[in-house]
Amino acid sequence: MTSPIWKQFNATDFFKNLYIPDDWDNLESFVEWYMESKIPIMIPWDANVIRSDDAVAICIFKKGNYQVEFYLEYPEMYIRKHAHPRMEVIVMDMGGGGLTPRQTDADVSMLWGRAYQKLKPGDYHGGDTSSKLSNGFVTLAFQRWENQEEMTSAAILWKGELQGPLQAKLIKEHYPDAIVEENYAEVIDKGAT
Amino acid sequence: MNPKQELWKKCSPATYFENIEIPDTWDTIESFTNWYLEQRMPLMIPWDAEVIRTDDATAICIFRKPPYQVELYLIHPGLSVAKHAHPGMDVITMTLGGGKIDTKSVTNTSTSWGDISENLKNGEFHGGQTILKKSLGFALMSFEKWPADVPMTSAAIHWVGETAGVVHDKLISSHHPGAVLQEGYANISQNNT
Numbered sequence: 001m002t003s004p005i006w007k008q009f010n011a012t013d014f015f016k017n018l019y020i021p022d023d024w025d026n027l028e029s030f031v032e033w034y035m036e037s038k039i040p041i042m043i044p045w046d047a048n049v050i051r052s053d054d055a056v057a058i059c060i061f062k063k064g065n066y067q068v069e070f071y072l073e074y075p076e077m078y079i080r081k082h083a084h085p086r087m088e089v090i091v092m093d094m095g096g097g098g099l100t101p102r103q104t105d106a107d108v109s110m111l112w113g114r115a116y117q118k119l120k121p122g123d124y125h126g127g128d129t130s131s132k133l134s135n136g137f138v139t140l141a142f143q144r145w146e147n148q149e150e151m152t153s154a155a156i157l158w159k160g161e162l163q164g165p166l167q168a169k170l171i172k173e174h175y176p177d178a179i180v181e182e183n184y185a186e187v188i189d190k191g192a193t
Numbered sequence: 194m195n196p197k198q199e200l201w202k203k204c205s206p207a208t209y210f211e212n213i214e215i216p217d218t219w220d221t222i223e224s225f226t227n228w229y230l231e232q233r234m235p236l237m238i239p240w241d242a243e244v245i246r247t248d249d250a251t252a253i254c255i256f257r258k259p260p261y262q263v264e265l266y267l268i269h270p271g272l273s274v275a276k277h278a279h280p281g282m283d284v285i286t287m288t289l290g291g292g293k294i295d296t297k298s299v300t301n302t303s304t305s306w307g308d309i310s311e312n313l314k315n316g317e318f319h320g321g322q323t324i325l326k327k328s329l330g331f332a333l334m335s336f337e338k339w340p341a342d343v344p345m346t347s348a349a350i351h352w353v354g355e356t357a358g359v360v361h362d363k364l365i366s367s368h369h370p371g372a373v374l375q376e377g378y379a380n381i382s383q384n385n386t
Contacts, residue, residue, distance in 0.1 A: 003319050006223070006285065009230060009307030011300040028201075035204055038233045045303040047291040049267050049330020056251035056267050058291055058332055062301070072244050072251045072267065090201065094238050096253055102240035106206040107257070109240040113204030125198055136244025138253060 015040060023064055027088045027118055027144040030066045034142065050153040053164030054079065057141075057153060065148050069141040073097075075134065081127035082160025085187060086146040089119045089154060097134035111137075121146070124160065159186045210235060215258060222283040222312055225261045226336045230287075234334075245347040248358030249274060252335075252349060260339045264347060268292075270330040276321035277354030280382050281340035284313040284348060292328035303331075318354065353380045 018040055024030040034040070040061060047059040050069075054077040061068045073079065075097065095109025103110055119125055131137060145151045155167060156174050162185045171178050171185050179186040213232050219225035229235075235256060242254040245264075249272040256263040268274065270292065287310075288294075290303025298304045313319050339345045349361070350368045356379050365372055365379045372381040 003286065003310035003313060006309050006311040008309065009287075011298050011302045011306040014230075014307060015300055035209075039236050041234055041289060042300060042302050043289050043291040043306070043332055044301050045290055045295070045297040045306075046293050046329070049270055049292060049332070051269050051330070056269070058267055058330070070265075072253055074246050074251075075244055091198075092204075094236060095240055096238045096242040096244065098241035098243070100240070103206055106210065106237070107239050108206050108237055112206050112238070112240075113209060115201045115203070116198040117201045135241075136246075136253070138238055138244075 011042070015042065020063060024066060027066070027090055027142060030144065031090050031092070031115060031142045034061065034068060039140075048153075050155050050170065052155045052167040052170060053077075054167075055155070055163075057155060059153070060140075062151070065145050065151075067143050067145070067151060069143065069154060071139045071141060073131065073137050073139065075136040076132050077136075078129045078131045079126040080161035080163060081124055082158055083122050083124045084119070084143075084154050084157050085159055085189060086121050086150065087154065087157055088121065088144040089125075090142040091116050091119075091125070092140045092142065094138035094140060097131075097137040099131065099134035099137070109137075122159070126160070157187055160184070206237070210237065218258075219261060222261070222285055222336060222338045225338065226285050226287075226309065229256060229263055229336065243347070245349050245364065247349050247356075247361035247364055248272075249361070250349065250357070252347060254347070255334075257345065259345060260341060262337050262339070262345055264335040264337065265289075266333050266335060268328075268331050268333070270328065271326055272330075272357075273323050273326045274320040275355035275357060276318050277352055278316050278318045279313070279337075279348050279351050280316050280353055281343060282315065282348065282351060283338040284319075285336040286310045286313075286319075287334045287336070289332035289334060292331040294328045294331045316353070320354070351381055353382060354378070 050057040055073045057071045060070045092115040093111035095112045100110045175187045245252040252266040288305045288308040290306045362373045369381045373379045
């Protein structure tokens, strides 16, 4: 059943005042640009919804080697310790879930807008189990990939503790040669010998 | 959410949203929708917003000022939303695309990005577009006006019609005990206990 259309915002018109550079000097400047541009939600037409065991995500902006993924972490879950080969990542908290108090001057979480130090390829993060007490939360994952043709999701280009069988399947679909064990996965560098 | 990782910087929400003037209320859901889009879709996730998980979708509220709110839905790959209604609610949906649900526009978004449905009034049914099962998942925004006497949760909870499966049944039951009348069908206006 298709609902009748009330109106259509044309994406070209909607984003006409948004200046998108051809490239950025580094991941930090990409993050600065995206936040100054007020978080434009320009989901690529071919972006897959990434469904893992602990979270669901989608790319909300992509250009060149850069992209932003929007992660919805399920209630009572946590992100296990892991790294992302061949990718730099900056994670920003957007809050939700009621675990952390609200701001005094806004209805958003105290965590809203906190960006963590850039993770270089192979740096580990995650493993904080305190989020198991929350009703879920949102993060933005700003990424710079070494190889444009490899760009999918940070939940796929993974090295570390596995979230569960859905993620195992997701990784194997994209990297049939990946090491996937019961509680661990490692995407092999296609260029490695 | 990772207190063990070092902070790079923090965007203050008060500064970030300082130019957004939130009216005390809106006359209609159409005027609320127009206002939210004119503000460039501010991602003001309420601090206590729950991540909503069903069999076919994952969602979170990204803006709330009672009785209005906006939810962002990520529909899982290979699935579509079953035919259903939201009693007492006004609902307008806007397509954000992804998943190759249609073709690519010049902004790299789906050509249906920005398609906004007519207001779905109290009890009108929508959903049931099985053609979307061919997609790789997609995103939409749901603009909602809630009845005055109902606690605001999620459109996925305030539900009449076919449910998405056992996870959805459980979600509805946790908020409306007795509302799931049989496996795969719920009506929060009725109670079978």
